[in-house]
Amino acid sequence: MKLIFFGTPQFAVPSLESLMAQPDFELLAVVTQPDKRRGRGSELSASPIKSQALAQRLPVLQPRRIKKEPEILEQLRQMQADAFVVVAYGQILSPEILAMPRLGCINGHGSILPKYRGAAPIQWCLYHGETITGVTTMQMDAGMDTGAMLLKAITPISLLDNAPDLAGRLSQITADLLIETLLGLEAGRLTPIPQAESAATYAPLIQKADYQLDWARPALALHNQIRGFYPNCSTSLRGLLLKVTATLPLNPAALLALPDGGAALLEQMPQLQELQAEQPELAESGQFQPGQVVSLLKNQGAVIQTGDGLLLLREVQLAGKRTQSGWDFANGTRLQLGERLGEYGEYLEPSS
Secondary structure, eight states, X not given: XXXXXXEOSGGGHHHHHHHHHOTTOEEEEEEOOOOEEETXXXXXXXXXXXXXXXXTTOOEEOOSSGGGOHHHHHHHHHHTOSEEEEEXXXXXXXXXXXXXXXXXXXXXXXXXXXXXXXXXXXXXXXXXTOSEEEEEEEEOOSSSSOSOEEEEEEEEOOTTOOHXXXXXXXXXXXXXXXXXXXXXXXXXXXXXXXXXXXXXXXXXXXXXXXXXXXXXXBHHHHHHHHHHTTTOOEEEETTEEEEEEEEEEOSHHHHHHSTTTTHHHHTTHHHHHHHHHXXXXXXXXXXXXXXXXXXXXXXXXXXXXXXXXXXXXXXXXXXXXXXXXXXXXXXXXXXXXXXXXXXXTOOOOOOO
């Protein structure tokens, strides 16, 4: 089977490697996004897919706008591929391109379609607190992730998974599922299943405002936001930007999710349980407001009052500093009980 691979970020690399390792497949070329300027020196940098393709001596095409470049379109047509395989490419394919391969364009999408169509399915499924997700392969059409579905694979989500953790697992699942999908299509074993539009949800591009932490939200919602949009969620402390990169809602279910069953935290829970029991009265009296430090747990970190429940800061990054544990941060800044993080409604742009 002759294939052309379309992809750009690290998420797509396992799929390209898997296709190259299959003796039944021949990779004719790789299509990826143009090199981008990155880092402090703004030097041009190749995408992970381009680097991998060049290492394997595969031809690489990098159109700026693939729908508008006749020479690229003619090259793709002349290769007469059996299928185009698309994983996180980053450009919309025109009907002309979709119609070129004999078996069509096959996409590996990081969600259980029709849920979380769009550019950021992994991040938004974490934000919404999903407990399972997966990968769907589909035959692409002119819509945004609206094509007929071919195969699905499902994986559980841990309360401590963040976006890079989950992306790493899903990238491997995608690689395996694409092989099964292509072989099944060639053998005529798969029947495409249309998506139910009534069940569709969307995962749009993440905006800067999505990174802002509003401490009036519940502890679990903040935890999901922080792990979903890792590592960019931010608040402020003493007028400085504070990025929050790992947290834990302080409730029994969250403690059980810890690798050690939360043994170290359980020893300190009596004081927290007492504090949580007093929360309504404290909030009513104005003693503790959302965003305030209500406790410092030894070897753990600061506990923050939220709109509903307490949130432990497990890992943070203060402006100009390296990422550090919640406990090192609390000690290093001499954090005081009653100090307040970020005012409600305040917008802070995360550092690059």
